Amino acid sequence: MMATPVDLNTLSTPWKVLISGFLVILGAGYLSAALNAALAVGLSPAAIADHYGNKRVSQEERAAIAEQGFVEEEFSLDDEPAMDEMDHGQHDMNNMEDMAAMPGMDHSQHDMADMGAMQGDDTLPPQVMAQLSHVHLLGFSFILLGIGALTCLTRLSDKTKAILVGTLFAGLLGDIASLNLTRFVTTDFSYLTIFTGTLIGVCLALMSLRILWELWGPTPTQTWDQL
Amino acid sequence: MLGNSLETAGRHFITALTSALFIFGLSSQPALAHKGHAGPPVQFMELKEALKGMLPVNAKVLKRKEELNKDAAGWAKQKYGVEPPTGILTYFVARNEAGQTLGAAYITNTHYRHGDIAVVVGIDAEGRITQAALLNANEKYVGDFAATVGTGFMARFAGLKAEELATQSDDGNEAAKAVIEQVRTAVAVLAALTQTGH
Numbered sequence: 001m002m003a004t005p006v007d008l009n010t011l012s013t014p015w016k017v018l019i020s021g022f023l024v025i026l027g028a029g030y031l032s033a034a035l036n037a038a039l040a041v042g043l044s045p046a047a048i049a050d051h052y053g054n055k056r057v058s059q060e061e062r063a064a065i066a067e068q069g070f071v072e073e074e075f076s077l078d079d080e081p082a083m084d085e086m087d088h089g090q091h092d093m094n095n096m097e098d099m100a101a102m103p104g105m106d107h108s109q110h111d112m113a114d115m116g117a118m119q120g121d122d123t124l125p126p127q128v129m130a131q132l133s134h135v136h137l138l139g140f141s142f143i144l145l146g147i148g149a150l151t152c153l154t155r156l157s158d159k160t161k162a163i164l165v166g167t168l169f170a171g172l173l174g175d176i177a178s179l180n181l182t183r184f185v186t187t188d189f190s191y192l193t194i195f196t197g198t199l200i201g202v203c204l205a206l207m208s209l210r211i212l213w214e215l216w217g218p219t220p221t222q223t224w225d226q227l
Numbered sequence: 228m229l230g231n232s233l234e235t236a237g238r239h240f241i242t243a244l245t246s247a248l249f250i251f252g253l254s255s256q257p258a259l260a261h262k263g264h265a266g267p268p269v270q271f272m273e274l275k276e277a278l279k280g281m282l283p284v285n286a287k288v289l290k291r292k293e294e295l296n297k298d299a300a301g302w303a304k305q306k307y308g309v310e311p312p313t314g315i316l317t318y319f320v321a322r323n324e325a326g327q328t329l330g331a332a333y334i335t336n337t338h339y340r341h342g343d344i345a346v347v348v349g350i351d352a353e354g355r356i357t358q359a360a361l362l363n364a365n366e367k368y369v370g371d372f373a374a375t376v377g378t379g380f381m382a383r384f385a386g387l388k389a390e391e392l393a394t395q396s397d398d399g400n401e402a403a404k405a406v407i408e409q410v411r412t413a414v415a416v417l418a419a420l421t422q423t424g425h
Contacts, residue, residue, distance in 0.1 A: 057315050061292060065315060070293035075319060077279050077288055 006153050008214040016215045019150060023208045026147060030204055034197070045194055049187035052179050055123045059187075129183055133176050140172040151207045154214050164207055171199035265342030266366030271378040274334070274347065274362065278319060280380060281349025281358035283329045286321035299419040307389055307415035309408075318420060328352060331421045333413045334362070339405050342368055346406060348384070348413035350421075359384035359410050371402035381406070389414040 008019070037043060041051040057065075064071045124132075148165045156164075178192035282288060292315050295303075300311045318333040332349040342365030349357040360380045364372050372378050375398075383395065392411050397404035 056317070057292060062315070065293060070291055072289040072291035072320070075288045075290040077275050077282070 007155075007220075008150075008153055008211065009217070009219055011215065019215060020212060022146060023150075023211060026143065026204065027208055030201060034201070037197070043194070045190040048179075048190035048193050049182060052124060052182040052190070052193075053187035054183060124183060126184075129180055133180060136176050137173075140176070144169055144172055147204065147207050147211075150211050154210055155220065156210065164203060167199060168203040168207070171196045171203055175200060265340065265368065268343070268363050269366050269369050270363045272360050272362055272380070277347045277358070277360040277362060277380070278332055278349070280360070281330070281332055281347070282319065282321040283351075286323060286329050289320045289322065290317065291320050292317045293420065295416070295419055299422075303415040303419035307411060307418070309412045309415045311412070311416050311419060316416065316420065318417065320421070328421055330357060331417045333417050333420075335409045335413045335416070337405060337409055339364065339368055339371075339402065341365070344368075344372075344405065344409070346409040346413065348410050348417065350414060350417050354389060354414070354418050356384050356387045356389075356410070356414060359413075361406060368402065371400075372406065375400050375403040376406045384410055389418060 008016075011019070034043075041047055061071045144165075148168065151164055152161055154161065174192060174196035178189045178196055181189035182193065278288065294315050295311055295313070300313070303309065303311045316333075318331055320328055321330040321332075322328055330349060330351045332347055334345055334347045336343060336345045344364045345362040346359060347362055348359045351357050358380055361372055361376065361378050364378070369378065376383065384392075387395075389411070392407065392414065395407050395410075397407055
């Protein structure tokens with residue numbers, strides 16, 4: 001094992017406070033994200049599937065189209081123009097990109113949300129998924145780099161550090177991938193979202209606790225080579 | 228020794244974080260900001276109102292979903308010069324009591340500058356456009372359409388066959404060009420789906 005360039009335990013107090021503060025804020029951020037997900041979407045696979053899944057064509061309709069080539073239903077033009085019945089006939093990957101907007105992203109999307117019902121469902125359009133993905137992934141890269149670097153400075157074995165950092169990487173990438181797979185492939189991938197979300201939490205907790213322990217815990221008596 | 232290592236590690240760490248922040252800033256801000264430039268969507272016409280104006284009166288209207296097969300898609304591309312969308316398409320079919328197709332309508336959407344527009348087009352059994360309507364556009368661009376193709380029903384397209392759409396000039400106007408392209412796409416998709424014009 002190569003010697004780690006920095007012993008967290010011997011860092012000066014300002015460094016320890018900085019790193020500890022980072023970890024506390026990161027943990028609070030994770031919990032806030034989980035709370036936001038619980039309130040805005042739900043924490044069950046069914047809730048995730050309902051929020052991110054493609055509702056423009058139901059599973060039943062897909063099955064019927066696969067079997068007989070089409071589905072059709074009577075559409076009355078005499079009804080009052082009920083917004084929730086309006087389904088714009090269109091390719092489900094190419095329609096009214098901003099109409100069913102995800103709240104909180106920007107001003108125009110708030111306004112577009114009212115028009116979202118024109119599609120007959122609230123399927124998130126590809127543009128919103130792309131926006132959600134790029135913002136999260138860029139933020140995740142930051143998190144991975146931050147806590148990953150600190151984990152690499154711990155006295156854990158290289159193998160353990162590689163597993164922790166690699167697992168966090170897979171969890172972060174898998175999380176956003178699963179949302180897109182749920183939206184564009186099948187809602188069954190909502191289970192992957194639950195798994196990766198949990199995996200991220202477990203990794204962050206293990207890494208944070210280990211770093212904090214090495215920062216503030218007892219001074220090791222062993223040399224690097226003995227560890 | 229330890230001080231030097233710490234200093235080096237810290238410097239690398241800060242450089243990496245600064246780079247990540249810079250990339251994050253570059254990548255995310257324009258995308259978020261541009262969407263707001265278009266203003267809220269303005270609806271010119273209800274869908275049912277538009278469909279009533281372009282599908283035969285007293286016909287039975289069905290909302291139908293199906294995938295365009297490769298042959299039909301290839302035919303549409305060759306004949307109309309537009310690439311039909313892939314995946315499951317939703318459109319409206321008008322039939323008489325005997326089950327004969329009397330007409331059909333399809334909605335197509337596209338980006339216009341920093342916003343979106345929705346165009347619905349109806350055709351009759353011969354593939355002739357009965358009506359085309361611009362359903363909505365973003366507030367900032369309403370004037371672009373009002374001054375060129377118009378909003379709501381666009382009379383210039385009524386009665387045209389797909390081939391005659393080529394005579395519709397956009398006069399170099401971006402808004403007119405966007406609408407004409409969407410009308411062509413819708414007609415090609417409808418022709419391919421309903422087998423009119425084959």
